[in-house]
Amino acid sequence: MRAVCRLVPMEGVRWAIPCARWAPSREEWLLCARCIQPEEKQRIGQFVFTRDAKAAMVYSYYNAKIISCSHSKPITAAPCSTSFLPLELAPEGSGSTEEFFRLMHRQFTEKEWHSIKSMAGDWAKLDMFYRHWALKESFIKAIGVGLGFSLQRVEFEVSPITMEVGKVYTETRMWLDEEPENWSFEEMLLDDKHHVAVALGDTNTNTEQTSKVNYHFQTCSARKCLYPFTWVCPEC
Structure with missing residues (x-):
């Protein structure tokens, strides 16, 4: 069965986050863990290498934040x-x-x-x-x-x-x-x-989608990008 997908037009920025450079404090790690799905938290806890756990945490955290924001703001994940x-x-x-x-x-x-x-x-x-x-x-x-x-x-x-x-x-x-x-x-x-x-x-x-692309990635540290989203999680 062939897979078919239609993507909605999006505008915004693209972030490149160097996870290997992120040295989260205990408070930052717990903050991220509280804002992701329980199954994601369990999956991340099974990683053997710290670098893999950090990359997975950043990915899961930002997915959760973007989805939460999209209920009230036009934010879409590429x-x-x-x-x-x-x-x-x-x-x-x-x-x-x-x-x-x-x-x-x-x-x-x-x-x-x-x-x-x-x-x-x-x-x-x-x-x-x-x-x-x-x-x-x-x-x-x-x-x-x-x-x-x-x-x-x-x-x-x-x-x-x-x-x-x-x-x-x-x-x-x-x-x-x-x-x-x-x-x-x-x-x-x-x-x-x-x-x-x-x-x-x-x-x-997706002609409208492809006509609005060519955003360049902006390098952003995990810590710097963390705080704009903390308000989304009511437990944080």
């Missing part, structure tokens, strides 16, 4: 995904990268793997891997499906191959169930390790 090249995956030899790709084989189509593996050097291959990953995540968030969706159903042909930091690109094309789609995506490099992809929807039905 279906956005950020992928980065983790330092722990820094390849010291081809074996580590090849093993990582073997474990992730089912997440991409043969055409996508050809695009990823055709890059010169392990770092370039990992860079292209995470670019594809960000695109797929943005699409999954846009259509509102969970982990049961097979990522091999959606295929991307990225363009251009090389991107410049801070510049927005919209040339990448998508196929769904081997049929071309008119979905529009914005891609951007926040820096040399972070890919961002924003799914804007079908250009045939």
Whole structure:
């Protein structure tokens, strides 16, 4: 069954929050925990690594705040995904990268793997891997499906191959169930390790949406962005 999604026009800003730099106090962490869903709080508590827990907390907290605000103010969350090249995956030899790709084989189509593996050097291959990953995540968030969706159903042909930091690109094309789609995506490099992809929807039905895009991401610390939303949570 093909997934169809119509996204509403939105205006606003896009924030890039460097979660790794966030060192929350006990009070800040409890504040965020009180404002998210209980199941999200339980899920975050199961993370092994602190960096993963912080990223999940920021994501869950801002989703909760944006949804709460949208009842009285026109605030909409963009279906956005950020992928980065983790330092722990820094390849010291081809074996580590090849093993990582073997474990992730089912997440991409043969055409996508050809695009990823055709890059010169392990770092370039990992860079292209995470670019594809960000695109797929943005699409999954846009259509509102969970982990049961097979990522091999959606295929991307990225363009251009090389991107410049801070510049927005919209040339990448998508196929769904081997049929071309008119979905529009914005891609951007926040820096040399972070890919961002924003799914804007079908250009045939979301012409107003796609005509108002090209917002650049503004880097904002988690702590600085935390306080404008604290009033939303009655327990805070």
